[in-house]
Amino acid sequence: MSKRDYYETLNVSKSATEKELKSAFRKLAMEHHPDRNAGNAEAERIFKEVNEAYDVLKDPQKRAAYDQFGHAAFEQGGGGNPFGGGADAAGFDGFGDIFEEMFGSAFGGRRSGGRSQPGRGSDLQYNMTISLDEAFEGKTAQIKVPSAESCSVCSGSGAKPGTSPTTCGTCGGRGRVRTQNGIFAMERGCPTCQGQGQVISDPCRSCGGAGKVAKDKQLSVNIPAGVEDGTRIRLAGEGELGQRGGPSGDLYIFLNIREHDLFERESQHLFIAMPISMTTAALGGEIEVPSIDGARVRVKIPSGAQSGQQLRLRGKGMSIYRRTERGDLYVRVEVETPTNLTKRQRELLAEFEEEGNAHSPLAAKFLNQVKGFFNAD
Numbered sequence: 001m002s003k004r005d006y007y008e009t010l011n012v013s014k015s016a017t018e019k020e021l022k023s024a025f026r027k028l029a030m031e032h033h034p035d036r037n038a039g040n041a042e043a044e045r046i047f048k049e050v051n052e053a054y055d056v057l058k059d060p061q062k063r064a065a066y067d068q069f070g071h072a073a074f075e076q077g078g079g080g081n082p083f084g085g086g087a088d089a090a091g092f093d094g095f096g097d098i099f100e101e102m103f104g105s106a107f108g109g110r111r112s113g114g115r116s117q118p119g120r121g122s123d124l125q126y127n128m129t130i131s132l133d134e135a136f137e138g139k140t141a142q143i144k145v146p147s148a149e150s151c152s153v154c155s156g157s158g159a160k161p162g163t164s165p166t167t168c169g170t171c172g173g174r175g176r177v178r179t180q181n182g183i184f185a186m187e188r189g190c191p192t193c194q195g196q197g198q199v200i201s202d203p204c205r206s207c208g209g210a211g212k213v214a215k216d217k218q219l220s221v222n223i224p225a226g227v228e229d230g231t232r233i234r235l236a237g238e239g240e241l242g243q244r245g246g247p248s249g250d251l252y253i254f255l256n257i258r259e260h261d262l263f264e265r266e267s268q269h270l271f272i273a274m275p276i277s278m279t280t281a282a283l284g285g286e287i288e289v290p291s292i293d294g295a296r297v298r299v300k301i302p303s304g305a306q307s308g309q310q311l312r313l314r315g316k317g318m319s320i321y322r323r324t325e326r327g328d329l330y331v332r333v334e335v336e337t338p339t340n341l342t343k344r345q346r347e348l349l350a351e352f353e354e355e356g357n358a359h360s361p362l363a364a365k366f367l368n369q370v371k372g373f374f375n376a377d
Contacts, residue, residue, distance in 0.1 A: 003071050006053035014067070018058070025054040034186070121240035121249035128253055130223065132260040136292050136319050138225030145219055145251065148212040148241045154204035158211035165198035173197040196243070212241050221253055226268070226321035229257045263292060268327030270317040271310075273334050274299075281305045281335040289331055291316050299331050307335040 007014050010024040028050045030036070037043035056062045065073040126145060150156035159165050167173040171190035175197040178187045189195035203209030219238060232252050239249025257265075264271040274289055284303035288296045291313075299311055310330045317327030341349070 004049065006057055006066060009049050009053040010057065016057075021054065021057055025050060025058075029054075120247050121242040123249040124239040124251045126251060126253050127256060128221070129256045129258060130227075131258050132263060132265060133292065134223065135227050135255075135257050136225060138227075138319070139223050141221045141223060143219050143221055143253075144216050145238070147215060147217045147238075149215045149217075150241065151204060151207035151211055151213050153206035154211065156211045157200075158204055158207065158209040159200050160202040160204050163202045165200050168193035168197055168199050171197065211243070219251070223255070224321060226319035226323070227255055227257075228267070228321070229255065231255045231321075262290060265318060268318045268320045269330060270327065271330045271332060273332045275334045275336045276301060276305070278335055278338060281307075281333070289313075289329075291329060292318065297329070301333065305333050305335070307333060309333045 007016070010016075010021065010028065012020055012024045016024070029047065032043045032047040032050065034040075034044055034047060037047075056066050062073075124145070126143060128141065128143065130139070130141075151158070154161060157165060168175075168190060170192035171177050175190055175193065175195040176187045177190050190197075193199050200209045204211075207213050217238075219235065221233060221235070223233070232254055235251040235253065237248045238251035242248050262272055270292055272289060274287065276287060280287070280301055282303065284305070285301050286298050287301060289299055291297050297313060297316060299313065301311075310332050313329040313331065315326050316329035319326055338345070
């Protein structure tokens with residue numbers, strides 16, 4: 001049975017870029033991985049083909065040879081073989097190597113000299129809620145984070161003082177075990193040492209062999225002025241403690257900003273609804289509105305102001321992240337209809353109504369539109 005074309009196997013064109021090859025391989029390898037298709041011989045066959053195809057096409061020299069000579073380039077004794085052998089001789093090291101290249105190792109650290117390396121600690125997330133005023137001004141917050149520190153009794157080794165961890169006999173300290181059948185190879189985390197590469201026969205009583213003990217830590221978080229909802233602040237090295245002396249992960253602070261009683265925020269701009277009397281809207285005047293910085297700002301209301309009209313105050317809005325200027329404050333006018341009128345007030349309004357709607361442009365426009373609607377019939 002003849003082999004399928006490698007490009008056809010990966011479902012890419014012969015002009016596919018390195019990025020396209022990786023993407024195609026990743027998709028097919030995950031789809032046909034034996035762990036996801038237990039007992040499926042067809043999936044295992046495709047999985048082998050995908051690995052072999054990617055191993056050749058990812059290497060520029062081998063890809064050039066394949067483009068020129070096809071599969072003959074990797075057959076024993078093939079006239080065009082520049083590598084002196086098949087895919088294995090050309091350096092194919094099984095799926096373990098390719099998977100690690102593509103997705104990173106999940107087995108206790110990348111390899112170096114065949115030994116498991118100290119593992120980096122996991123990144124942690126902390127959710128913090130602040131007020132809009134604090135987002136405007138910026139602040140320094142103190143937080144308490146559940147954490148761990150290196151065990152002082154065993155100095156982080158996990159072994160009882162006076163003893164040391166020993167190299168795992170199952171994996172030889174690599175942290176992984178490999179099984180191979182022809183060109184097909186699989187690597188898994190070592191079940192004996194759980195990917196650590198070492199075993200502790202006499203664990204430290206203080207930490208139970210973990211090498212670290214739980215301890216809350218106090219951290220100072222600088223929140224810059226102008227941060228928005230969802231802003232992420234990174235504290236390098238403040239995440240989970242690394243394994244076997246490895247580096248700690250990072251701590252990410254995710255900010256949530258509470259709604260304000262007066263102001264609504266859109267990016268660097270603020271909006272406030274300000275009720276005004278009917279007479280102020282008609283005659284014009286001045287009103288005072290609060291600003292996010294605690295000051296009072298006088299706003300001139302033009303005569304004939306309509307409900308919903310917005311008045312812009314430049315530079316009175318939110319701080320802008322990492323900049324010195326501020327956004328704008330928009331005052332949305334809400335004309336309030338008076339209630340509980342006195343007899344005299346009713347009389348005055350009645351007199352005003354008798355004058356007609358000549359000075360009510362919106363009402364006049366609407367009435368003209370209604371007349372046009374009915375006259376159209």
